[in-house]
Amino acid sequence: MGTRGRAIIEELGIKIEDLIMMLNKAFADEWLAYYQYWLGAKVAVGMPKEAVVTELLEHAADELRHAGMLADRILQLGGTPLLEPKEWYDFTNCGYEKPEDFDVRVLLKQNIKGEQCAIDVYKKIIDYTKDKDPVTYDMALQIMTDEIEHEEDLEAIKDDIEKMFAK
Ligand code: FE
Ligand code: FE
Ligand code: MG
Secondary structure, eight states: OOHHHHHHHHHTTOOHHHHHHHHHHHHHHHHHHHHHHHHHHHHOBSTTHHHHHHHHHHHHHHHHHHHHHHHHHHHHTTOOOOOOTTHHHHHOSSOOOOOOSOBHHHHHHHHHHHHHHHHHHHHHHHHHHTTTOHHHHHHHHHHHHHHHHHHHHHHHHHHHHHHHHHO
């Protein structure tokens, strides 16, 4: 990021180091979410497996794209994206839910919990950057919009499954 761009953000009260830390924590979350979805799609069993796997793989691709957006912004701000996968566990806000039970209903529940955490993470970044860093604000808003859609999609499938089993 250019000198003037950085100066303006700092004048408006953003601590760049704190912002980079927030973005790196979200970056760790995205990688763990990506892996949780990707692995969930591999191990999933039960009905309706195909619909769930399709959704999980779509979301995995979105999380990976989010990780890329965060890495780009961290670099623009003069930071470095976490260099070691083992750091993901130290930095994560939302953690990683190991898929021990491969039932699609359990996987959905775990991933819904992750999306709810992700929405809160981006809400905090949005609040921190509002009216101060429009570039990061806009990126966080775009990502949060995806996370809200992810939560809705998973809840809709979960509701469908519950209706199917209620018959
Ligand atoms: Fe994401
Ligand atoms: Fe998501
Ligand atoms: Mg979806």
